[in-house]
Amino acid sequence: xxxxxxxxxxxxxxxxxxxxxxxxxxxxxxxxxxxxxxxxxxxxxxxxxxxxxxxxxxxxxxxxxxxxxxxxxxxxxxxxxxxxxxxxxxxxxxxxxxxxxxxxxxxxxxxxxxxxxxxxxxxxxxxxxxxxxxxxxxxxxxxxxxxxxxxxxxxxxxxxxxxxxxxxxxxxxxxxxxxxxxxxxxxxxxxxxxxxxxxxxxxxxxxxxxxxxxxxxxxxxxxxxxxxxxxxxxxxxxxxxxxxxxxxxxxxxxxxxxxxxxxxxxxxxxxxxxxxxxxxxxxxxxxxxxxxxxxxxxxxxxxxxxxxxxxxxxxxxxxxxxxxxxxxxxxxxxxxxxxxxxxxxxxxxxxxxxxxxxxxxxxxxxxxxxxxxxxxxxxxxxxxxxxxxxxxxxxxxxxxxxxxxxxxxxxxxxxxxxxxxxxxxxxxxxxxxxxxxxxxxxx
Amino acid sequence: xxxxxxxxxxxxxxxxxxxxxxxxxxxxxxxxxxxxxxxxxxxxxxxxxxxxxxxxxxxxxxxxxxxxxxxxxxxxxxxxxxxxxxxxxxxxxxxxxxxxxxxxxxxxxxxxxxxxxxxxxxxxxxxxxxxxxxxxxxxxxxxxxxxxxxxxxxxxxxxxxxxxxxxxxxxxxxxxxxxxxxxxxxxxxxxxxxxxxxxxxxxxxxxxxxxxxxxxxxxxxxxxxxxxxxxxxxxxxxxxxxxxxxxxxxxxxxxxxxxxxxxxxxxxxxxxxxxxxxxxxxxxxxxxxxxxxxxxxxxxxxxxxxxxxxxxxxxxxxxxxxxxxxxxxxxxxxxxxxxxxxxxxxxxxxxxxxxxxxxxxxxxxxxxxxxxxxxxxxxxxxxxxxxxxxxxxxxxxxxxxxxxxxxxxxxxxxxxxxxxxxxxxxxxxxxxxxxxxxx
Numbered sequence: 001x002x003x004x005x006x007x008x009x010x011x012x013x014x015x016x017x018x019x020x021x022x023x024x025x026x027x028x029x030x031x032x033x034x035x036x037x038x039x040x041x042x043x044x045x046x047x048x049x050x051x052x053x054x055x056x057x058x059x060x061x062x063x064x065x066x067x068x069x070x071x072x073x074x075x076x077x078x079x080x081x082x083x084x085x086x087x088x089x090x091x092x093x094x095x096x097x098x099x100x101x102x103x104x105x106x107x108x109x110x111x112x113x114x115x116x117x118x119x120x121x122x123x124x125x126x127x128x129x130x131x132x133x134x135x136x137x138x139x140x141x142x143x144x145x146x147x148x149x150x151x152x153x154x155x156x157x158x159x160x161x162x163x164x165x166x167x168x169x170x171x172x173x174x175x176x177x178x179x180x181x182x183x184x185x186x187x188x189x190x191x192x193x194x195x196x197x198x199x200x201x202x203x204x205x206x207x208x209x210x211x212x213x214x215x216x217x218x219x220x221x222x223x224x225x226x227x228x229x230x231x232x233x234x235x236x237x238x239x240x241x242x243x244x245x246x247x248x249x250x251x252x253x254x255x256x257x258x259x260x261x262x263x264x265x266x267x268x269x270x271x272x273x274x275x276x277x278x279x280x281x282x283x284x285x286x287x288x289x290x291x292x293x294x295x296x297x298x299x300x301x302x303x304x305x306x307x308x309x310x311x312x313x314x315x316x317x318x319x320x321x322x323x324x325x326x327x328x329x330x331x332x333x334x335x336x337x338x339x340x341x342x343x344x345x346x347x348x349x350x351x352x353x354x355x356x357x358x359x360x361x362x363x364x365x366x367x368x369x370x371x372x373x374x375x376x377x378x379x380x381x382x383x384x385x386x387x388x389x390x391x392x393x394x395x396x397x398x399x400x401x402x403x404x405x406x407x408x409x410x411x412x413x414x415x416x417x418x419x420x421x422x423x424x425x426x427x428x429x430x431x432x433x434x435x436x437x438x439x440x441x442x443x
Numbered sequence: 444x445x446x447x448x449x450x451x452x453x454x455x456x457x458x459x460x461x462x463x464x465x466x467x468x469x470x471x472x473x474x475x476x477x478x479x480x481x482x483x484x485x486x487x488x489x490x491x492x493x494x495x496x497x498x499x500x501x502x503x504x505x506x507x508x509x510x511x512x513x514x515x516x517x518x519x520x521x522x523x524x525x526x527x528x529x530x531x532x533x534x535x536x537x538x539x540x541x542x543x544x545x546x547x548x549x550x551x552x553x554x555x556x557x558x559x560x561x562x563x564x565x566x567x568x569x570x571x572x573x574x575x576x577x578x579x580x581x582x583x584x585x586x587x588x589x590x591x592x593x594x595x596x597x598x599x600x601x602x603x604x605x606x607x608x609x610x611x612x613x614x615x616x617x618x619x620x621x622x623x624x625x626x627x628x629x630x631x632x633x634x635x636x637x638x639x640x641x642x643x644x645x646x647x648x649x650x651x652x653x654x655x656x657x658x659x660x661x662x663x664x665x666x667x668x669x670x671x672x673x674x675x676x677x678x679x680x681x682x683x684x685x686x687x688x689x690x691x692x693x694x695x696x697x698x699x700x701x702x703x704x705x706x707x708x709x710x711x712x713x714x715x716x717x718x719x720x721x722x723x724x725x726x727x728x729x730x731x732x733x734x735x736x737x738x739x740x741x742x743x744x745x746x747x748x749x750x751x752x753x754x755x756x757x758x759x760x761x762x763x764x765x766x767x768x769x770x771x772x773x774x775x776x777x778x779x780x781x782x783x784x785x786x787x788x789x790x791x792x793x794x795x796x797x798x799x800x801x802x803x804x805x806x807x808x809x810x811x812x813x814x815x816x817x818x819x820x821x822x823x824x825x826x827x828x829x830x831x832x833x834x835x836x837x838x839x840x841x842x843x844x845x846x847x848x849x850x851x852x853x854x855x856x857x858x859x860x861x862x863x864x865x866x867x868x869x870x871x872x873x874x875x876x877x878x879x880x881x882x
Contacts, residue, residue, distance in 0.1 A: 253624045254579070255479055263545075264581040267850035314581050315849075325623040327610055330575055339575075345848040347577035348841065434843050437870050 002250060003248060003257065004139035005044055006132065007075045007146045008163060011109075011156025013181050014148040015077060015084040020234035021148070021241060024360075028242055031360050032250075038066045041249040041357075045137050046071045046096075058138060070095065074139070076104035076131045078163070080109045080155045082119055100134055103127050109154030113195040114402035116158020121166075128163060129170060136171070144175040144258050146241065151199035152183035152192035161202030168206040175208045179241060182303065182378060183214035191395050193385040194408075200382065201213065201411040203273075204418060208262050210273045211244075212375070213237055214303045221299070236314040239359065240276055240302065243367040246320050247355040254326060256318055258355030260388050264351040265314045265371045266332055267343075271421060274369045277301045280362050287363065288324060290333040292317075296340070297366035303378060310374035311341045311426050318353040321364035375424035383415050463518070477551040480572045484604075487628035488539075491636045491816075535566030535686035537599075542590050543574035543583035552593035559597045566686040569598040570635075573605040573834050582851050583863070584842040592837065592868035595875060599686075600694040602702045603831045606629050616709040634706035636646025636816075637823030642683045642778050642809035645785055647793065682777075683809045692807045693774045693827045698878045701831040705732050705824040712817075720820040722779070722787035729777075729822050730791040733830075735771060771882040772797050772828035776807045781820035784810040799882050832879045839872055 009018035029042050038048040040061055048059040050069045059066050075094040079085050082104045091095065103124055107118035136142050145167055149156035160178075167176055180203060183192040203210050218233040226232050247256040266272045279294035295317070298306045319329060329352045342349055357366050389395065390408060399408070476482045536558050540551030553568070558567050573592070574583045594601050609630050613622035617630070683689075694700050707729045710718055748824045775797075779787055789808055815821045845851065846865060855864075 253483070258547075260580070263851075263854055266854070267848075269853045325621045327614075327620075327622045330610070331578055334577055343848075343850075345844040345850055346581065348576065349581050350578045351581050352579055428848070430844075431847060434840075434847055436843060437866065437873050 003044065003141055003143040004074055005144045005146055005245065005258075006139070006142065007045075007137050007148065008072070008078065008132070009075060010078045010147060010149040010160040010163065011153055012079060012081065013150035013153065013249050014156050014160070015079055015232050016230070017179070017181075017237055018075065018077065019084075019088050019091070019093065020039065020074070020231065021238040022096055024235065024238045024242060026071075026093075028360050032328065032357055038068050038069045038071075042068075042071070043140075044245065044249045045074055045227055047074060048072075060140075069087065072096060072098065072133055073100060076128070076135060078124070078128065078155075078159060079103075080105035080107060080116065082106065094172070099133060100194075103131065109158055110190050110398075111154040111195065112397040112398055112402075113154060113158040113161070113191050113198045114222060114407075115189075116154045117162050118158075118402040120155070120159050121162030124159070125162070125166060129166060132170075133261045134166070138306060142171075142174055144177055147176070147178040149178065149181075149235075150181035150183075151196045151432065152181070152187055152189050152204070156181075157195040157199040161199050161206075164202050164206040173176060175262060176206065177209045177211065177258065178203060178207050179211045179213065179237060181237075182212045182214045183382075184304070185381070186216075186363045191389075191398070193382065193389050194395065194399065197386045197411050198407065199252060199420075200379070201414050202268050204414060208272060209258075209266065211240065211276055211369075212273055212303055212378070213240075213276075214378075217302050217304050221302075236278070236302070239361075240278060240367065242363065243278065243318065243320060243359065244361070244369075246357060247318060247353050250319050250357035252353070252355035252357075254352060254354040256316070256351065256355075258438055260318060260351065261369065265316055265369060267313055267346065267371070269419070271313065271371065271425075273371070275301055275303050275305060275307060275372055276370075277368045278370075278372070279366050288328060289332070291364065291366040292336055293386045295366050296336055300368075303375070305372070305374040305377055307370055307372040308340070310372050311343055312346075312349065313343050313371040313425060314346055314349040314351070315340075315371070316353070316367075316369040317353040318355070318367045318369070319364070320355045320366075321358035321362070322356045323364050324354065326352075329354065342443050343425060344428065373422045373426040376419050376426070379419050379422075383412070383419065386415075466772075467701065475538040475554060477538060477540040477554065478544055478547030480547050481539035481551070481570075483624055484570075484572060484628045484631060485539045487625070487632040488635050489627065491632035518569075535568065535599075535690075536562075537568045537570060539570045541571075541572040541574065542753035542866050543572075543580040544586070547572075548586040548590040551877075552590045552597075555594055556597040566599045566690045567597065567719065568600045568602065568686055568690065569594050570602045570604070573603050573607075575606045575610070576834065576837060579606075582854070584838040584845065585855070588835075588842050588872050589864070591875070592871035595700060595871055598700065599690040600702050601700050602704060602825070603834070604704060605834055607834075612709055617711045619711075619799045630706075630709070631704065634704040634823055637706055637780060638689075638704065638776070638778050638822055638825050639685065640780075640811070640815070642780070644681055644683060645808050645810050647789060647806050647808055655802075677816040689776065689825065691791075692776055692804070693825060695773055696773065698875070699773050699827055701835075701875065701879070702825055703831050704829055705729060705826070707732070707822050708818060715817055719819070720781065722783060722820060725820055725822050726787065726789060726791055729824055733772070733792075733797075733824065733826065733828070735848065769796055770828050770830050771799065772805065773799070773802050773882060774805045774807075774825050774827045776809070776825045778809045778811075778823040778825075779820070780811050780813065780815040780822075781818065782812055782814070784812055784820070829879050829882055832876050835872060836876055839869065839876070842869070 001029070007018060007021070009015045021065065025045055033039065033042070038059060038061060042048075043061050048066060048069055049072050050059055052058040056070075077085050085102050085104050088094070089102070105120060105124070106312065109120060147160060147163065151157045151160070153245060162177070164176060167174070180199070183189070183196050189195070215233065218236055219229060221236060222229060222232040244261070245258065248258060262272070265274055277295045277297075277300040279291045279300055292298050296308065298308065301307065317329065317333065333350050333352065337350070383409040390412075396408075398406065399405075474485055476485045491687055517849055538555050538558070540547035542548050555567055555569055558565075571594070573587065574580065580586065585843060591601070606627065609627040612630055613619040613626050617626070619626050688713050707725045708718065708720070777789055777792060779789075789806070792806050852862075852865075
């Protein structure tokens with residue numbers, strides 16, 4: 001049974017990422033679908049349209065032998081500028097989208113969360129919901145929204161936050177995943193500490209699962225000789241999403257669906273930030289042992305954090321490629337486990353998955369998603385840079401033009417709570433004595 | 444999880460359609476496959492049945508004649524999309540599920556409960572795949588315990604197959620260092636086939652028939668061995684009725700429903716040609732497999748108050764003159780297949796240290812002179828014994844830890860469960876464990 005995902009690309013960063021993502025998704029399906037049939041795997045991200053009719057007719061997966069007519073992406077493109085979206089619509093991927101799928105404003109959000117959230121959000125609210133509904137109606141069983149955005153700028157963070165709130169309200173049963181680009185220490189947007197703090201509030205409250213990425217981490221992973229670093233970085237981010245969803249699209253002896261990710265990796269509802277790492281990133285590697293060692297290395301993390309110094313609350317290891325068996329997985333999990341600090345109540349906290357369909361770039365690849373307390377170091381960093389600006393009240397007037405100043409305090413308190421929750425778990429020790437229910441003896 | 448429940452109405456319709464075609468005969472049963480694990484395992488099982496049984500066994504209870512003359516497995520497949528194969532005779536349900544994931548465990552427990560409600564006079568046997576202890580699903584301990592507690596109330600018997608044990612059989616005995624689920628499923632499928640393919644009851648000790656009249660109560664039918672010996676001499680008789688006989692022989696006490704499977708020979712296909720079969724060695728090996736799965740270093744202090752432990756273990760030692768660390772059984776069912784199965788000596792399984800004094804009729808033996816697939820001789824054992832307690836106990840300990848930290852509970856509360864649901868399940872499982880430890 002197909003389970004569909006609708007992606008929402010918000011802001012410049014989100015749309016650039018999406019552009020790369022759709023290109024790679026098409027490549028991946030092309031590599032394993034030589035007869036160009038519209039199958040279940042394709043239906044997760046695409047729908048099939050016969051444009052010879054007016055209005056165009058939807059072709060369902062059927063028995064799996066429907067030929068591909070016109071593939072349309074299950075996506076909604078949102079930006080407050082026209083540049084990136086227009087570029088996308090002129091490029092080779094233009095066929096994937098039609099006018100019902102994108103919203104552009106004219107003014108831009110000026111790197112201002114408040115303007116985007118308080119003005120553009122409500123202004124485009126109906127249009128966004130209508131376009132999302134249009135996509136949702138084409139789905140048999142819509143499972144997940146995936147939002148791609150950055151949280152340092154204006155549109156991605158502000159409109160993104162607004163969309164999450166709206167979706168939470170309108171589609172409470174559908175999972176909300178976000179792929180959020182966190183600002184690096186030396187970010188080019190001067191108001192990004194404000195924007196990211198305010199966005200984190202929305203992410204914590206309204207997302208089911210956040211996959212934070214950081215430009216600096218991605219930049220360090222790619223080779224310095226690469227001529228188009230942004231393309232490479234977007235490829236890594238796209239790979240993450242393709243890998244994560246591979247198990248729900250393709251066959252495998254141990255399937256892992258997206259709802260299993262939220263179930264297994266989110267022990268407490270607000271702590272749903274998952275650091276990710278992959279091996280190999282782009283090049284080919286087939287040495288199984290090395291893959292497992294690599295994903296736990298600090299250098300492979302898509303965030304500038306070190307999970308090895310902190311506590312793992314839960315961890316998922318998803319393998320693509322059919323050369324790995326379940327006993328290989330078990331063996332390597334056992335090997336790696338001794339080097340990691342696991343939460344005392346979740347010593348066996350590993351979720352494993354096996355998908356037969358290899359990725360395009362490597363016959364065997366591994367994705368590690370971790371709910372690790374090390375993420376709090378990034379939150380502390382974000383809080384610090386926020387305090388530096390807020391202490392002097394610089395740029396605050398740009399925000400108070402659209403929102404009440406107390407929102408800053410709310411967001412800041414919420415961030416403190418989040419950091420504290422992670423800290424409590426980090427320092428938690430095994431209780432001396434666990435109370436067991438005492439049975440009455442039979443004899 | 445929700446989408447599976449939506450499909451449940453169509454399952455019920457399917458099951459009803461299926462049952463309307465059944466007569467009230469006893470020879471067959473319906474397999475209900477739930478979730479990925481259950482579906483994968485029983486696909487292997489049906490393949491094994493088809494491969495292992497020889498033409499005379501063709502009409503075993505798990506198959507029916509297909510419309511095109513072939514054999515069709517009688518299975519209800521539930522993994523979002525139920526399919527049904529018709530069935531003409533019916534004895535009970537065998538549900539197949541994994542304990543770790545959602546569909547298998549949650550829906551499995553629900554379906555079992557519903558089947559028992561709808562058909563209270565039929566047997567429902569649950570075959571559960573116990574996950575790797577190192578973890579497949581992070582919340583597997585919650586899921587497994589919640590399922591077990593539900594099954595304890597609704598299923599007549601719970602067969603537990605542990606992935607860790609299967610993996611070690613593959614590695615140590617079959618020489619497969621990197622076993623996949625397919626390999627492991629084959630191991631279970633062989634054992635299941637050896638229990639479930641047609642067989643007839645025989646007496647435990649052929650020569651002592653008259654001294655043990657209790658064991659020959661089925662002494663009615665005639666049985667003919669391939670050597671032409673009339674079975675009547677040995678008091679053998681009735682064919683094994685699927686599920687109902689199993690349940691009445693093994694799960695007579697409602698507090699003890701946990702079953703485990705064992706099978707010999709465990710040999711790779713490669714070494715099959717170089718193996719000489721003999722009953723003495725096989726039965727010895729099987730008995731050792733049973734015995735060595737003792738409680739081991741199982742820490743009784745964790746669960747038993749010390750005073751009670753002393754009286755309990757003390758009484759055991761004095762009564763049986765044995766160490767408490769023997770895998771004690773409530774009942775065993777042995778199925779021998781191959782020539783000479785009728786006369787093979789199974790007295791090893793009668794050893795009194797294996798059973799508590801109060802258990803009666805603890806050993807049942809069924810035989811079929813036809814060989815199982817390529818195995819000249821084979822022995823399958825379905826036991827109601829302590830060996831399943833260890834994995835249950837460890838799962839419970841981990842679940843207590845997670846529960847004390849209140850981790851993952853919000854995911855269950857979202858669907859209307861409460862703290863008390865967990866506590867009730869934990870109580871039921873504590874109960875099962877303490878009952879088995881008191882054997």
